[in-house]
Amino acid sequence: GDSVTQMEGPVTLSEEAFLTINCTYTATGYPSLFWYVQYPGEGLQLLLKATKADDKGSNKGFEATYRKETTSFHLEKGSVQVSDSAVYFCALSNTGNQFYFGTGTSLTVIP
Amino acid sequence: DSGVTQTPKHLITATGQRVTLRCSPRSGDLSVYWYQQSLDQGLQFLIQYYNGEERAKGNILERFSAQQFPDLHSELNLSSLELGDSALYFCASSVEVFTGELFFGEGSRLTVL
Numbered sequence: 001g002d003s004v005t006q007m008e009g010p011v012t013l014s015e016e017a018f019l020t021i022n023c024t025y026t027a028t029g030y031p032s033l034f035w036y037v038q039y040p041g042e043g044l045q046l047l048l049k050a051t052k053a054d055d056k057g058s059n060k061g062f063e064a065t066y067r068k069e070t071t072s073f074h075l076e077k078g079s080v081q082v083s084d085s086a087v088y089f090c091a092l093s094n095t096g097n098q099f100y101f102g103t104g105t106s107l108t109v110i111p
Numbered sequence: 112d113s114g115v116t117q118t119p120k121h122l123i124t125a126t127g128q129r130v131t132l133r134c135s136p137r138s139g140d141l142s143v144y145w146y147q148q149s150l151d152q153g154l155q156f157l158i159q160y161y162n163g164e165e166r167a168k169g170n171i172l173e174r175f176s177a178q179q180f181p182d183l184h185s186e187l188n189l190s191s192l193e194l195g196d197s198a199l200y201f202c203a204s205s206v207e208v209f210t211g212e213l214f215f216g217e218g219s220r221l222t223v224l
Contacts, residue, residue: 036213042217043201043215043216043217043218044203046213089154098159099144099156101153101154101156103154104153104154
């Protein structure tokens, strides 16, 4: 079945460091891919998405490119801030609006 | 504010008891999803409803049940509660036409003592 595997955490970075959180997927057909973010004490919210191969999703300085050849959708940010500290979830959606989430990667950014 | 409302925000109860969690989706959203988030198992999909009908079922225990009412709000019923049911339960909604986005509520934190 469809699934998402993402990098285990926790990840701790200094402010202004480069961030990469790896995500790979297994799916039939042509899924849409997402990154969701969960700030402390809050629900998940959409960070960015890509709906077809080679699409790049971007938001708030974060980027991820839908790579069908490597079945990946890695999240990147060039310079993280303390306010980026959160848990990040990779997810995919296939036909029928079925959503599959990764286990989440906790990011802590220290000043 | 996602527009998805969940009540109660916090709930403490004892083993063996039954609780009901309620979710009001965003205005116009026909699909409702329930997820369980625990420390050791991440975000687990429980069940999905679309316009009152069950559409998909995930890792939902037989002790748990859900329904979506004609006004589109949904309830998740958890019975014969066990310590391991302590978790954050999220509701999410999406529009009828697939847009690729789930809108999550802030969750209901259940503590079973």
